[in-house]
Amino acid sequence: MRIDILTIFPEFFDSLELSLMGKAQESGALAIKAHNLRDWTHDRHRTVDDSPYGGGAGMVMRVDVWTRALTDVLNSSAIKGRRVVMIPTPSGRPLTQTLAENLATADQLIFACGRYEGIDARFAELVAQDSAVELCEFSLGDYVLNGGEAATLVAIEAVGRLVPDVVGNAESLVEESHGQSGLLEYPVYTRPLDFSGAQVPQVLLSGDHEAVARWRHLKSLERTAQVRADLLQPGGKAHDSLSVLDR
Numbered sequence: 083m084r085i086d087i088l089t090i091f092p093e094f095f096d097s098l099e100l101s102l103m104g105k106a107q108e109s110g111a112l113a114i115k116a117h118n119l120r121d122w123t124h125d126r127h128r129t130v131d132d133s134p135y136g137g138g139a140g141m142v143m144r145v146d147v148w149t150r151a152l153t154d155v156l157n158s159s160a161i162k163g164r165r166v167v168m169i170p171t172p173s174g175r176p177l178t179q180t181l182a183e184n185l186a187t188a189d190q191l192i193f194a195c196g197r198y199e200g201i202d203a204r205f206a207e208l209v210a211q212d213s214a215v216e217l218c219e220f221s222l223g224d225y226v227l228n229g230g231e232a233a234t235l236v237a238i239e240a241v242g243r244l245v246p247d248v249v250g251n252a253e254s255l256v257e258e259s260h261g262q263s264g265l266l267e268y269p270v271y272t273r274p275l276d277f278s279g280a281q282v283p284q285v286l287l288s289g290d291h292e293a294v295a296r297w298r299h300l301k302s303l304e305r306t307a308q309v310r311a312d313l314l315q316p317g318g319k320a321h322d323s324l325s326v327l328d329r
């Protein structure tokens with residue numbers, strides 16, 4: 083998968099050289115490039131923003147700069163297949179595991195990171211009208227960040243680890259929080275068996291794989307009921323997991 087990022091802070095993305103995302107880039111499973119939006123300005127001050135029409139606080143990013151940048155990035159990467167323009171914004175659709183799984187099948191993601199009060203609305207309208215790309219305006223949750231950069235790092239990690247050949251151990255993707263069951267993850271333990279009197283649960287030492295599986299499922303249900311009861315409600319992602327209690 084090819085990933086391009088348009089931002090006024092390209093250094094924000096240096097951390098993608100580390101760990102799993104770094105290895106995925108070395109192996110060629112991912113190709114990630116951060117571009118400086120200011121490279122598409124024409125003035126001495128490299129201006130990317132201006133005051134909002136209609137008044138109000140803050141600054142708005144200019145549609146002309148953004149459109150030049152996106153056009154060049156689309157033309158220079160010349161990817162055939164599915165291309166998605168990702169715009170992080172608190173008014174976007176929630177980034178869920180289901181959305182991440184869908185995005186992992188794209189051939190290219192282009193992230194447009196806004197700062198200030200956001201990007202002139204005509205930019206997203208123009209992207210939506212372009213039949214060569216899909217538009218995905220996404221949000222991490224109901225809180226406000228200063229810009230799209232941190233949200234873009236989150237989305238790249240959530241999507242990138244689902245791209246084939248990125249996670250070495252495909253099994254580790256199966257039993258995690260928000261996975262198949264929709265439940266939160268059960269607690270895990272390793273040595274030492276006794277840490278200042280805090281013990282590892284006995285069932286995990288029993289060698290009874292069925293008992294271990296039952297215990298883990300119960301712990302997942304307990305945890306989900308405690309901190310994310312919404313997931314267990316009708317229509318919630320884990321509602322079907324409640325039916326095991328009838329058995």
Ligand code: 6GU
Nearest residue numbers: 170171222223225227233
């Ligand atoms: Cl994707 N962007 C910004 N600026 N703030 C957010 C967000 C995104 N998701 C939650 N808050």
